[in-house]
Amino acid sequence: MEYKREIYVDRLNARKRNGLVKVITGLRRSGKSYLLNNLFHRSLVESGVDERHIIKFAFDSAEDLEIIGEDLLDLERKNSKVDPRKFLEFVRDRLIDDGQYYILLDEVQNLESFESVLNSYLRKDNLDIYATGSNSKFLSSDILTEFEARGDEVHVFPLSFSEFFSEYDGTKEEAYEEYSLYGGLPLVANMRTEEQKAKYLESLIGKTYVRDIIRHNGLRSDTDMSDLLDVVSSAISSIISPRKLESAFKSMKGSQISRPTIERYTDFFADSFLVSKAMRFDIKGKKYISAPFKLYFEDIGLRNAKLGFRQIEPTHVMENIIYNELRFRGFDVDVGVVKSKQAASDSASVGGYEVDFVANKGSKRYYIQSAYDIPNDEKWRQETMSLDRIGDSFEKIVVVRNPVVSRHSDKGYLLMNIFDFLLGKGL
Structure with missing residues (x-):
């Protein structure tokens, strides 16, 4: 096809x-x-x-x-x-x-x-x-x-979900499950069996991408780099701190990999387009926070293959897919921080509340929260707490996995399901 x-x-x-x-x-x-x-x-x-x-x-x-x-x-x-x-x-x-x-x-x-x-x-x-x-x-x-x-x-980019679904023989739900597992590389999407897809992706991430990075940057060994890529794969949607990773490598693996080397390797991953770095942005202070940051895979199938198709956390995978969709549509995407003097509580991170994505394109800006499920009012309060503290008029969106009818809340926040977001032509 x-x-x-x-x-x-x-x-x-x-x-x-x-x-x-x-x-x-x-x-x-x-x-x-x-x-x-x-x-x-x-x-x-x-x-x-x-x-x-x-x-x-x-x-x-x-x-x-x-x-x-x-x-x-x-x-x-x-x-x-x-x-x-x-x-x-x-x-x-x-x-x-x-x-x-x-x-x-x-x-x-x-x-x-x-x-x-x-x-x-x-x-x-x-x-x-x-x-x-x-x-x-x-x-x-x-x-x-x-x-x-x-x-x-x-x-x-690899195929967006809308591109993938345009040629998919099945329902939206079936398409999303497959896309969440095997990603959107066109060649993979055209393979007939799950075994073919998995083997090809594992070969690609294990034998091609890491070797490309090593050759391009003149490195001697891939052990530390491969281990770091495992950690990055496990940590999509999580804040990554090179300083903490340095300590973790020393305590768990006895590795002497240093913080500057970790920072250099994550830059190599980003330069090769394997991952994309999302910097933290102080929304009210209107400035970037240099570290820590988040990393998202340009193809979620490669991420899953690096982990042997284990740790397929649907919440984190959905967040990665939303990030890729925003970039596919031409947005610059950051992780938002609304700074707060309040102690870390009410789901606030230390020093502030996190907004999953601040998406900018020209004069447009959207604040977007990825929430796999919102079963009750308390969960809604937790997910929108950071949005409440932004204090500007740009549109604020909460994307959920379950098939809710898209609607605005009493505060004007747009609640929409993942299919309306990925297949819609808004934004």
Whole structure:
């Protein structure tokens, strides 16, 4: 089955001919190449672009490399990159007139001096450049340096729940249960059996992602990193303190892993798009709190696979899914803190009350609480206590798992079930 990924096609179309290199980033296997070479290519053709004015090249394709006189196996054996002169000649031969051209490049990090090559194309008004790269060598933080503010990043997430459900043969409840367990990587979603899905995800997290991080950052051992990733996997939706983790590793494992190393490793996880870091934001003080923070997995299936599909806490998984949905919709997402002098009580954290998410996009802001179940008034009071203390007019939302009818409370808070939130087009 084919997922249309319309939101990303629209984002690429909105960036056409903007004078920047459109750089498509994202978690490995999230569908970047298919988006560029199939969906966006099709959109260009349907909009009237002549096929001869679309130049495609995949730097990991033996067939494409053979066209320019390169050999994939030879390059891999020598750990070499593609000669830019051969590629430049390939493009030059296909520029048959002065019309508008679209150049779609896949795995461009395999081209020697690719930054200089792509930047040189920006000097030509009739060339519009799009590129994908492997997250092991082509990270979001690298792009800012390599393209010197001439890159325009489009980040591709695994399938959102609405994308997943659009091709799912079953009910919303069944779809949510599967999505909560195996996540939204397109290849996994298309697998037929649960055994296939589980084995593939375990192989991907165990043999691909961690090794990518080790190679990219020049590390010698993966033991401490893998152990830390286990802890991070267990701690989604929980506040993570590098200082406390350092003490825990020393007491439980006898490890000498230091706080700076823990902070560095969590940054590696985030740079590889495996997890996303949510910083704590003082809502009333309007400033960030540097530490501690929360980490959420970009694909919940990978998180579950890292733990051997144990510890599938539905409350924490739902919070992770809500976080990903907000980012999929283009929001910047923080963890809110409403500071309080009151001692930690009434479910307040030390020093303040927590708001699960502060979601910002342009002039819009939403405060969102993830509450798996609210069986009584006391639970409602606990879940909305932090919202009561914010004191501004932005919309406040409580999302629950059980199938309630969405409605506003007497204080104006919107209570909605998870399906209305994930499948709705509001926000």
